[in-house]
Amino acid sequence: MIYETIVISIDAENNPHIAPFGVRERDGLVLIAPFRPSTSLDNLLYSHNAVINLTDDVRVFAGALTGRCGWTVHKAEKINGYVLDGALAHKELELVEVKEDPTRPELYFRVVHEVNHAPFRGFNRAQAAVIELAILVSRLHMLPMAKIDAELAYLKIAIEKTAGEHEREAWSWLVEKIENYKAAMSGENQA
Numbered sequence: 112m113i114y115e116t117i118v119i120s121i122d123a124e125n126n127p128h129i130a131p132f133g134v135r136e137r138d139g140l141v142l143i144a145p146f147r148p149s150t151s152l153d154n155l156l157y158s159h160n161a162v163i164n165l166t167d168d169v170r171v172f173a174g175a176l177t178g179r180c181g182w183t184v185h186k187a188e189k190i191n192g193y194v195l196d197g198a199l200a201h202k203e204l205e206l207v208e209v210k211e212d213p214t215r216p217e218l219y220f221r222v223v224h225e226v227n228h229a230p231f232r233g234f235n236r237a238q239a240a241v242i243e244l245a246i247l248v249s250r251l252h253m254l255p256m257a258k259i260d261a262e263l264a265y266l267k268i269a270i271e272k273t274a275g276e277h278e279r280e281a282w283s284w285l286v287e288k289i290e291n292y293k294a295a296m297s298g299e300n301q302a
């Protein structure tokens with residue numbers, strides 16, 4: 112089972128870096144597996160610490176893929192790191208094992224500290240649709256445009272029926288990114 116989370120890592124100057132990652136639980140440890148190259152991977156290998164944030168604000172996921180990363184954070188309690196303001200829950204992690212791989216290394220963390228800040232309010236289809244579109248956007252260069260268009264048309268139904276303001280905003284950022292990508296591709300083809 113994979114849970115979609117927001118991982119906050121820190122660089123050598125202690126600056127927070129915010130990125131979505133699907134994490135797994137294995138034998139009591141948390142597994143994060145970044146594809147190379149990745150700023151998060153560099154940071155995690157450097158600092159050995161991470162915070163995973165569970166949030167229903169899907170703008171943070173869409174923002175990370177569209178150059179909007181200025182979310183406010185506060186200091187973690189037990190490790191050197193940062194927690195996303197407004198997260199429903201967070202876990203503070205320490206790196207215990209690295210399984211090296213040229214494409215996608217596996218990083219195993221132990222949970223040092225975890226806090227629930229607010230209750231889970233139930234599933235929302237528009238939030239799931241934004242997460243799905245965010246994943247497609249993170250793979251734009253690998254997927255045929257017809258697949259993106261078909262999935263976008265289907266996911267849009269959940270947005271139209273069930274979205275709130277945050278979901279609509281996140282959705283609009285991702286759609287804009289797809290449109291810009293399409294325009295750049297058609298420009299390249301004409302040149």
Ligand SMILES: Cc1cc2nc3c(=O)[nH]c(=O)nc-3n(C[C@H](O)[C@H](O)[C@H](O)COP(=O)(O)O)c2cc1C
Pocket residue numbers: 115116129130131132133134144145146147148149150151152172175242245246249
């Ligand atoms: C919901 C979601 C889950 C993701 N999970 C992963 C993951 O497990 N591994 C990965 O390499 N990228 C994943 N990505 C893509 C990264 O977030 C994206 O490539 C990001 O820019 C990480 O690169 P960075 O560390 O250089 O910022 C995911 C994206 C989304 C939207």
